[in-house]
Amino acid sequence: xxxxxxxxxxxxxxxxxxxxxxxxxxxxxxxxxxxxxxxxxxxxxxxxxxxxxxxxxxxxxxxxxxxxxxxxxxxxxxxxxxxxxxxxxxxxxxxxxxxxxxxxxxxxxxxxxxxxxxxxxxxxxxxxxxxxxxxxxxxxxxxxxxxxxxxxxxxxxxxxxxxxxxxxxxxxxxxxxxxxxxxxx
Numbered sequence: 001x002x003x004x005x006x007x008x009x010x011x012x013x014x015x016x017x018x019x020x021x022x023x024x025x026x027x028x029x030x031x032x033x034x035x036x037x038x039x040x041x042x043x044x045x046x047x048x049x050x051x052x053x054x055x056x057x058x059x060x061x062x063x064x065x066x067x068x069x070x071x072x073x074x075x076x077x078x079x080x081x082x083x084x085x086x087x088x089x090x091x092x093x094x095x096x097x098x099x100x101x102x103x104x105x106x107x108x109x110x111x112x113x114x115x116x117x118x119x120x121x122x123x124x125x126x127x128x129x130x131x132x133x134x135x136x137x138x139x140x141x142x143x144x145x146x147x148x149x150x151x152x153x154x155x156x157x158x159x160x161x162x163x164x165x166x167x168x169x170x171x172x173x174x175x176x177x178x179x180x181x182x183x184x185x
Contacts, residue, residue: 033102
């Protein structure tokens with residue numbers, strides 16, 4: 001990738017690469033839109049990828065350990081600490097588009113934007129009004145959805161991203177959640 005070649009010219013640069021992520025993205029794309037070796041007459045299906053990571057940059061120094069909902073050293077307690085690293089969404093998009101001429105990629109966009117465009121506020125309000133939902137449960141619903149879209153340091157809305165791989169449609173329609181509208185069939 002040209003992104004990595006640029007970094008190679010920078011002395012001391014450190015990058016994180018996940019070859020498996022690119023392989024999975026290429027496999028998703030080929031299943032959805034076919035490939036040069038295995039064309040697909042009617043591209044169909046979709047992949048929606050949500051995780052935390054970078055939108056425009058190559059991840060650097062993102063390996064971390066998580067134990068009991070706290071960040072800890074990845075080496076603090078081997079086997080007992082969950083390991084995590086940022087996803088390189090640009091690399092996933094690049095792998096998908098290179099693997100299949102029959103797909104298009106939308107995103108990455110922030111989880112906050114994606115969920116807001118999908119109507120999370122309206123859905124949460126509807127859930128809170130269901131008969132039998134207690135004020136305490138309604139408060140929990142509100143706190144939960146607001147945390148998912150919170151763009152601040154303790155929220156999930158900015159650091160998490162969404163990316164979609166869909167059959168190519170010549171740009172005629174953007175998917176819901178990525179700027180497209182709900183239409184009736």
